Amino acid sequence: MLTRRLFCVGMLLILAGVTPALAQSIVVASTTSTQDSGLFDYILPLFEKETGIDVKVVAQGTGQALDTVRRGDADVVFVHAKAQEEKFIQEGFGVKRSDVMYNDFVLIGPKSDPAGVSGMTDIAAALVSIKAKEAPFVSRGDRSGTHSTELTLWKEAGVDIEAAKGPWYKDIGQGMGAALNTASAMNAYVLSDRGTWLSFRNRGDLAISVEGDKRLFNQYGVMLVNPEKHPDVKAELGQIFIDWLIGPEGQTAIGEYEIDGQQLFFPNASGQRI
Amino acid sequence: MSETLTAWQLIASGDATLFAIVGLSLAVSLTAVVVAGIVGLPLGAILALTRFPGRAAMVVVLNGFMGLPPVVVGLSVYLLLSRSGPLGELGLLFTPTAMVTAQALLVLPIIAALTRHTVEDLWLEYREELSAMGVGWASRVATLLWDSRFSLVTVLLAGFGRAAAEVGTVMIVGGNIDGFTRTMTTTIALETSRGNLALAIGLGIILILLILLVNATAWGVRVWAVERAG
Amino acid sequence: MRAPASNLPLVFDDVSLSAGATTILDRICLTIGLGAPTLVLGPNGAGKTSLLRLCMGLLSPTRGVVSWGGRIDGGPERRAILFQKPVMLRRSVAANIAYGLAHAGCPRGLRAQRTEELLDSVGLSALASRPARRLSGGEQQRLALARALARQPEILLLDEPTASLDPAATRFVEEIILATAHSGTKIIMASHDLGQVRRLAGDVVFLVHGRLFEHADASDFFDRPATPQAAAFIRGDLVL
Numbered sequence: 001m002l003t004r005r006l007f008c009v010g011m012l013l014i015l016a017g018v019t020p021a022l023a024q025s026i027v028v029a030s031t032t033s034t035q036d037s038g039l040f041d042y043i044l045p046l047f048e049k050e051t052g053i054d055v056k057v058v059a060q061g062t063g064q065a066l067d068t069v070r071r072g073d074a075d076v077v078f079v080h081a082k083a084q085e086e087k088f089i090q091e092g093f094g095v096k097r098s099d100v101m102y103n104d105f106v107l108i109g110p111k112s113d114p115a116g117v118s119g120m121t122d123i124a125a126a127l128v129s130i131k132a133k134e135a136p137f138v139s140r141g142d143r144s145g146t147h148s149t150e151l152t153l154w155k156e157a158g159v160d161i162e163a164a165k166g167p168w169y170k171d172i173g174q175g176m177g178a179a180l181n182t183a184s185a186m187n188a189y190v191l192s193d194r195g196t197w198l199s200f201r202n203r204g205d206l207a208i209s210v211e212g213d214k215r216l217f218n219q220y221g222v223m224l225v226n227p228e229k230h231p232d233v234k235a236e237l238g239q240i241f242i243d244w245l246i247g248p249e250g251q252t253a254i255g256e257y258e259i260d261g262q263q264l265f266f267p268n269a270s271g272q273r274i
Numbered sequence: 275m276s277e278t279l280t281a282w283q284l285i286a287s288g289d290a291t292l293f294a295i296v297g298l299s300l301a302v303s304l305t306a307v308v309v310a311g312i313v314g315l316p317l318g319a320i321l322a323l324t325r326f327p328g329r330a331a332m333v334v335v336l337n338g339f340m341g342l343p344p345v346v347v348g349l350s351v352y353l354l355l356s357r358s359g360p361l362g363e364l365g366l367l368f369t370p371t372a373m374v375t376a377q378a379l380l381v382l383p384i385i386a387a388l389t390r391h392t393v394e395d396l397w398l399e400y401r402e403e404l405s406a407m408g409v410g411w412a413s414r415v416a417t418l419l420w421d422s423r424f425s426l427v428t429v430l431l432a433g434f435g436r437a438a439a440e441v442g443t444v445m446i447v448g449g450n451i452d453g454f455t456r457t458m459t460t461t462i463a464l465e466t467s468r469g470n471l472a473l474a475i476g477l478g479i480i481l482i483l484l485i486l487l488v489n490a491t492a493w494g495v496r497v498w499a500v501e502r503a504g
Numbered sequence: 505m506r507a508p509a510s511n512l513p514l515v516f517d518d519v520s521l522s523a524g525a526t527t528i529l530d531r532i533c534l535t536i537g538l539g540a541p542t543l544v545l546g547p548n549g550a551g552k553t554s555l556l557r558l559c560m561g562l563l564s565p566t567r568g569v570v571s572w573g574g575r576i577d578g579g580p581e582r583r584a585i586l587f588q589k590p591v592m593l594r595r596s597v598a599a600n601i602a603y604g605l606a607h608a609g610c611p612r613g614l615r616a617q618r619t620e621e622l623l624d625s626v627g628l629s630a631l632a633s634r635p636a637r638r639l640s641g642g643e644q645q646r647l648a649l650a651r652a653l654a655r656q657p658e659i660l661l662l663d664e665p666t667a668s669l670d671p672a673a674t675r676f677v678e679e680i681i682l683a684t685a686h687s688g689t690k691i692i693m694a695s696h697d698l699g700q701v702r703r704l705a706g707d708v709v710f711l712v713h714g715r716l717f718e719h720a721d722a723s724d725f726f727d728r729p730a731t732p733q734a735a736a737f738i739r740g741d742l743v744l
Contacts, residue, residue: 027368027449027451032467035464036464036467036468038468040452041452044452054454056368056449056451056452056454056455057451057452058368058449058450058451059450071356071357071358071359072356072357072358072362073356073357073358073367073368175467176467177464177466177467177468177469178466178467180469181466181467181469184469199468199469200468200469201468201469201470201471202469202470202471203469230357230358232357232362232363232365399591400591400593402557402562402587402591403587403590403591405562406560406562406584406585406587407603407604407607407608407651407655408581408607408608409607410607413607417593417603420594420595421593421594421595423594424594502635503594503595503596503635
């Protein structure tokens with residue numbers, strides 16, 4: 001009994017010891033698309049090497065990530081839903097929002113193209129056609145940045161999706177990867193950010209159906225969590241990360257990240273667009 | 275991480291990241307089982323030996339809680355440890371300690387309920403003999419636990435299997451942070467969402483083999499001990 | 505340390521025991537004092553085992569009073585019981601004895617030596633490190649006897665200790681019982697083996713259907729049974 005007790009205490013000490021050993025660390029709440037695309041695996045080691053600050057990324061949908069931050073459980077938030085982010089700032093949870101990078105959304109669909117939208121450049125028209133043919137469509141349904149963009153696009157297409165949704169519209173309530181897996185299994189259309197799509201390996205019969213519409217633009221922003229709301233926030237370390245991200249080194253690193261020779265994200269901290 | 279590598283190549287190449295993930299998974303789940311055991315074994319034994327009003331209800335609740343949904347446990351611990359929560363000042367959210375806490379809570383009802391069941395059977399057999407020997411209350415608990423030790427190994431293994439295989443609590447309270455709180459199951463979930471199904475399945479097989487290895491070791495120890503102690 | 509008060513005489517004052525509607529023992533009045541072994545005799549179902557449990561204090565009477573040396577609080581410090589099917593703890597033979605010694609208040613430093621003596625007295629020294637549950641029936645019975653003796657009881661209660669043993673093992677156990685009796689321990693033992701009763705008994709308690717029919721010296725009981733039931737039982741007839 002005694003040896004077991006000692007063993008347990010030892011284990012707890014070891015685990016507890018991990019935390020202070022990495023005292024120079026911050027928690028970043030971010031989105032599944034940045035994690036699933038592999039961007040963090042590429043840029044974070046560069047940052048950590050330079051500053052010695054350990055960055056812990058908790059990847060959630062944008063809505064959930066913002067909730068995590070509202071509870072004070074992260075120091076920096078790095079997401080892609082500008083309207084939600086600005087509301088977040090207004091509520092006083094975030095200090096200041098900075099643009100970091102963009103990529104774009106693409107409409108993914110089966111090569112058989114039952115809705116006849118392949119090659120279109122008007123996303124609204126493509127959605128109208130999908131709705132008219134009731135071709136299978138997978139929605140994230142998780143209040144993520146991608147999900148809110150999708151809802152905006154339905155609105156632009158003049159479709160009241162709440163009223164129009166039927167068995168063809170699959171609301172799965174999961175992350176980007178899960179949505180792509182589902183679409184791959186069902187040969188359905190799905191809206192994805194380009195980064196996640198490029199790094200996605202289980203494509204099956206899927207391909208890009210629609211791209212290039214300027215309404216598919218996808219801007220990422222970063223904010224420091226307001227230390228006045230949550231005094232435990234590591235404001236100083238968080239600011240170092242933000243400054244690096246929107247500074248020349250971070251911007252270069254983001255621009256360098258490629259999959260199969262394709263650049264996934266385009267740095268635009270200075271505010272320029274394509 | 276190169277997506278074209280299979281899990282087997284990762285093992286063969288001694289991939290440090292993979293071994294760190296495996297190590298963390300084992301450390302978290304084993305610690306959780308030890309913590310749950312320290313509380314659950316005596317709790318189950320006491321419940322087996324005592325009769326008090328409300329005991330039947332407690333047994334039913336405990337048995338029911340063997341099926342606690344990991345997501346619910348994870349969410350409860352999350353709200354508890356969140357900086358806005360009652361224990362927020364400890365700063366434990368998104369750490370291995372949080373994962374141990376959540377898994378221990380998940381496993382505790384399993385260990386306590388199965389211990390209660392095992393010890394109660396033995397208690398029926400031992401009751402008169404121990405009374406006749408004038409064995410005190412605390413000593414009865416200790417004796418029954420010790421004499422059920424071979425069955426209790428299986429109880430602890432059931433707890434370990436549950437802890438090592440679940441993804442719901444560790445994902446929520448650990449956050450799946452690369453190199454810090456990323457376990458086998460959260461890695462499998464992540465690789466699945468990246469569409470790396472082959473790698474995910476490979477990792478799944480490694481996890482199953484690990485759980486088998488822990489069980490085989492415990493079984494071997496048990497056989498050896500039974501041989502010695504009957 | 506004050507010497508504990510004596511457990512004797514053991515007195516049943518109008519004791520009944522029932523389980524639900526079934527009467528197991530019916531208004532028993534009985535006094536058992538120091539002396540040669542008391543044998544509790546009777547057909548199966550007579551209530552012998554229940555009587556022994558009451559003697560031990562493991563059961564409480566439904567009515568009436570059991571007292572030990574005039575006290576009714578009866579902690580089991582100076583009594584021990586050997587059940588018909590004793591339970592072996594899942595540990596070695598020696599550890600079973602040591603367990604009994606520990607709970608009889610034997611100081612830690614003396615336990616090893618006392619364990620050896622007790623195992624020697626029941627002829628189990630060679631098996632000391634064996635798992636107790638692997639012993640044969642006869643060996644288990646002897647181990648349980650040694651564990652009971654570890655309590656240095658003033659009253660030793662035995663429930664058909666030789667019921668499942670072969671003649672050689674029976675003789676061995678009877679010799680230990682007699683030696684224990686000679687050293688001053690009061691033996692109260694249930695049996696339905698008339699030969700054994702003749703060999704061991706100082707006095708006999710004869711039960712049928714939970715009622716006490718006779719309590720007499722062994723010689724009187726066998727030579728001049730006072731009840732037709734006792735006479736029939738001694739003859740070997742079925743007592744209904």
